Amino acid sequence: MLYPFFAMVNLSFAEDNTIFTQPSKIFYGNLTLDNYKNVFSQIPLARYFLNSLIVASITTFFTVILSALAGYAFARLNFKFKNALFLTILVTMLIPPQVNIIPLFFLMRELHLINTYAALILPGIFGGFGIFLMRQYFLGFPKDLEESAKIDGCNILETFFKIALPLALPTVATLAIFTFVTTWNSFMWPLIVTNTESMRTLPVGLAIFKGSFREVTLWGELLACSVICTIPVIGVFLAGKKYFINDIMQGGVKE
Numbered sequence: 001m002l003y004p005f006f007a008m009v010n011l012s013f014a015e016d017n018t019i020f021t022q023p024s025k026i027f028y029g030n031l032t033l034d035n036y037k038n039v040f041s042q043i044p045l046a047r048y049f050l051n052s053l054i055v056a057s058i059t060t061f062f063t064v065i066l067s068a069l070a071g072y073a074f075a076r077l078n079f080k081f082k083n084a085l086f087l088t089i090l091v092t093m094l095i096p097p098q099v100n101i102i103p104l105f106f107l108m109r110e111l112h113l114i115n116t117y118a119a120l121i122l123p124g125i126f127g128g129f130g131i132f133l134m135r136q137y138f139l140g141f142p143k144d145l146e147e148s149a150k151i152d153g154c155n156i157l158e159t160f161f162k163i164a165l166p167l168a169l170p171t172v173a174t175l176a177i178f179t180f181v182t183t184w185n186s187f188m189w190p191l192i193v194t195n196t197e198s199m200r201t202l203p204v205g206l207a208i209f210k211g212s213f214r215e216v217t218l219w220g221e222l223l224a225c226s227v228i229c230t231i232p233v234i235g236v237f238l239a240g241k242k243y244f245i246n247d248i249m250q251g252g253v254k255e
Contacts, residue, residue, distance in 0.1 A: 005230070008223055008226055008227060008230075009227055011219070011220065011223050012035055012036070012220065012223040012224040012226070012227045013031040013032060013033070013035065014031065014032075014035075014220060015032060015034075015220065020219075034220075035218075035220040035221045035223070035224040036224045036228075038218075038221050039209075039221045039224050039225055039228075042209075042221070043205060043209050044197055044198075044205075045202075045205065045225065045228065047197070047198060047200075048200055048201060048202045048204075048205035048206075049202055049228065051117075051120075051198075051199060051200065051201045051202075052184055052201040052202040052203075052232075053232065054117060055117065055120045055121055055124075055183060055190075055201060056180050056183040056184045056232075057180075058117075058121050059121050059124040059125055059179060059180075059183045060176050060179045060180045060183065062121075062125040063124065063125050063126075063127065063130050063175070063176075063179045064130070064172055064175055064176050064179070066125060066126065066130075067127070067130030067131050067133070067134045067175060068134045068160075068165055068168065068172065069160070070089075070131045070134070070135075071130075071131050071132075071133070071134025071135035071136075071137070071138050072134065072135075072138050072160050072164055074086050074131065074135045074138075075134075075135045075136075075137075075138035075139045075141070076138055076141065076146070076164075077156075086131075086135070089128045089131055089132070090128055090132060091128075092128045093128040093129060093132070097188075098188070100123075101188065101189065101192060104123050104189075105192055105193065108123075108193060114193060114195070115193065115194050115195050115196055115199050116199070117199075119193045119194075120189070120190055120193060120194070120199075120201070123189065124179075124183055124186075124189075127179075129178075130175050130179065133171060133174070133175055134168070134171060134172075134175065137168050137171040138164065138168070141164060141167070141168075145163055145164075145167075146159055146163075146164075149162070149163050169243055170243040172243075173240040173243030174240075174243070176236075176240060177236060177237055177240050180233070180236050181233050181236070181237075184202075184203075184229075184232065184233055185203060185233075186201070186203065187203040187204060187207065190203065190204050191204050191207075202225075202228075202229050203229070205225075206222070206225050206226070206229060209221075209222065209225060210222055
């Protein structure tokens, strides 16, 4: 499982003429940084990276906040048509994302948001999975804590932000990791809704770089791009690993 990642990193420092001439080697000599230098000089990779980072970070932030608010409301509050509304949200999880691409594109066009950050971010900040995940956590939230907060004079929002949300940190971290990775790797929607170099994200830029009009595919530079694409995802997972594992353990053990 780890070897493809090791090979990707190793080959990204190898010269193009040695990648296929010595396929049986595990470690390549004469390592060079030319592939990384050439990538940054041939395509606006820094701009692609910045776009992906902005879109993934903002989408993750708003997805976590909105999903937590909605999940808390569905789990702890009583209002009309609560179950019917939650069922409707669950049904949206059964619809393939490809089905929504065309109506979403027309909606973005009517709002004059094509080729903007808003078009890349807005469709991703609402999702049934996040609401479902947060609701399941808040269903087991101790009522005694809510009653204690009310006695201390906290309203609903204060109870949520000061007590419920901090205690839900493992679940929040799990949702944040899933959202960030999904958004970072998103290809189809950014490809459709962007049409200039300045707005493309890393997956789209990587695909265009590979499919550009070249007589020979520059595999070393392509692998260098792949390594750069992978680094933020690994960093986010390592940062939230402790909370992610704690959330899994909470769901697998009962007292």
